[in-house]
Amino acid sequence: ARLVQRYKYSDDKWLCAFMASAMAQACDMAGADVICHVPLHDKRRKSRGFDQAEELAKWLSELTGKPFVRALKRVRHTPTQTKLSAAQRKKNVAGAFESLCPISGRAVLVDDVLTTGATAAECAGVLLESGAQSVVILTFARALYAE
Numbered sequence: 001a002r003l004v005q006r007y008k009y010s011d012d013k014w015l016c017a018f019m020a021s022a023m024a025q026a027c028d029m030a031g032a033d034v035i036c037h038v039p040l041h042d043k044r045r046k047s048r049g050f051d052q053a054e055e056l057a058k059w060l061s062e063l064t065g066k067p068f069v070r071a072l073k074r075v076r077h078t079p080t081q082t083k084l085s086a087a088q089r090k091k092n093v094a095g096a097f098e099s100l101c102p103i104s105g106r107a108v109l110v111d112d113v114l115t116t117g118a119t120a121a122e123c124a125g126v127l128l129e130s131g132a133q134s135v136v137i138l139t140f141a142r143a144l145y146a147e
Contacts, residue, residue: 019140020059030136033105036071057110089118099130107132115143
């Protein structure tokens, strides 16, 4: 947990490379045709100075040779989900993403942490509507979650 927090809030390039290298084999095993990411809203990206999932996805692209595609845009700023229940998280991200381009083949959707899966499911749905044959969710960590 500390590793992800440090990366998320410090833009530590070494940590990003380490995390991506730990994820690369799983990305290869997923049989990805393209690598996409769960995007931050522009407001949050500006406050952090970078988008951690985008940087992870770009590193994975470099390591695997699979193309990185900026396929999604977060069109609505959503409040932090830290204290929300699974149902509240699902409602919070509903309609928050839109497609930037058509996707074909198998997409790997990259994020740093999976908690309830609400955000990943919303993004995967948009990718599937955009033409993706399948979507595999790939995260560095899985948060323990109790409602």
